[in-house]
Amino acid sequence: MPSPRPALLDLAARAQLFTHLAAMEKAGVPVERALLSVQVPARAKAALASLQTQIAGGSDMASAGLRSGLFTPLDSTLLRAAQASGCLAAIYQRLAERYNHRAQQAAAIKSRLLMPAAVLVLALFIQPLPALVGGQLSIAGYLWGVLWPLLVLGALYALGRGLYLRREHAPAGAASPLDGLLASMPILGPALLRRNLRDFFDSLGLMLEAGMPMLEALPKACAVISHAPLRKRFSAVHLAIQRGHSLAQALSALDFPGQGLALGLIRTGEASGTLPASLLNYASVESQKLDSLNEQLATWLPRLLYAGVMLWMAYGLLTGAGFGPRLPAELS
Structure with missing residues (x-):
């Protein structure tokens, strides 16, 4: 089987794609016909044609989308679980909303960085x-x-973007040498763990809501976790459930951000028979916290950069030191 190609769509295009697929799935339109009216950027036309060919040949959407380059490994993992549980439309809608949020946040950060970059x-x-x-x-x-x-700034930007894309397109379940470093970073580390936990509880809740058994849903939900150390810790939950423990009891042996709220909601859901709804509620709370953090970053990061540029300008004007080291003597 050929290795999947990196996803060709940006955040806004992915949001548009999954919005269309969700609408078609809810309307009962066959996937072959739904793909005929999909609009993608010119650079992804060949990938869309590949997806259509694979679907016509009997391939499932999750695998075909990953191989064609239209889906990321996380998209494919979520869709594969949705196909098994029968909640494909719900996952399409969740992915559309998630990518739409991320596209809006990325656009806000870029627009607010224009002024300090110009200065x-x-x-x-x-x-x-x-x-x-x-x-x-x-x-x-x-x-x-x-x-x-x-x-230098361009090289740093290219390096950071390359590392981000490499992590974004890494195969599901793959370990990254950057996992430990990213998790130890202030602000961004806890946000990374919370994002993985949100994806875990969200996908688990959706699968249970669609009627998938807990022991079958747990491995699929764990595969959604991209942070290898966290995924390894949560794999123990499946063994605890097999031994007769409840989900709350299995999770109480772990240590993760937001554990108190998660256990409270899960215990309530298990007692009342509404566990899937409780898991989805917790995932929604985590999504709101992540959105709030992203909004704060979009507000304060440009301000900090702008202040740094202004301080550097003032220092250079007062001391004549300029930017960084002195010029080579042969160029002066």
Whole structure:
């Protein structure tokens, strides 16, 4: 079996794709016909054609979408569980809402970063001008002083984006050497764990709501967890359930963010016979917390960057130190 290609769609395009698939699934339209009216960017046309061909050949949506490059491994894992439990429309809708949220948050952060980025570029061009006019810098030295910080920042951005995409498109269940580092980072580490936990409880609740047995749903829900150490800890829940423990008892032996609220809701759901709804409620609460954190990052990250740029400009104007190390002597 060929290895899956990286997903070709951005967040907004994925949200549009899953919104369309959810509407068609709810309307009872066969998937072959639903795919005929899907709109994707030009770069993903070939991937859509591949998906249509595989579906016509009898492949399931989760596997075909992953192989074609339209779905990420997480998308495929969730859809494979949904296919087994009969809640495909609900998962389509959840994925559409999730990608729509992420697209809006990413767009907000990008728009708010435009001003500090513009100020930084302007400062890089303006700050060496007095030295150029005064004859202390040659044209080559001026251009080097402007370009090398931009090259460094561009390289850092490309590296960060590459690591993010590599993690986003990693096969389900694969361990990453960055898992420990990311989990230990302030703010981002707890957010990463909460996102994985939200995905676990959300998918487990949906599968149980569709009537899938607990022992069959748990391994599929664990496969959704992308953080390898957390996934290994939660795999013990399946063994505890096999030994006759309740879900609350099995989870009480673990330590994870939001455990108190999760156990309270799960115990209530088990006592009242509404466990799937309790799991989905907890996943909804975690989603709201993650949305709040993302909104705070979108608000404060640009402000901090803008303040850093302004402080650097003030320092450079007062001391003449410029940006980073001094220029090579042959360029001055």
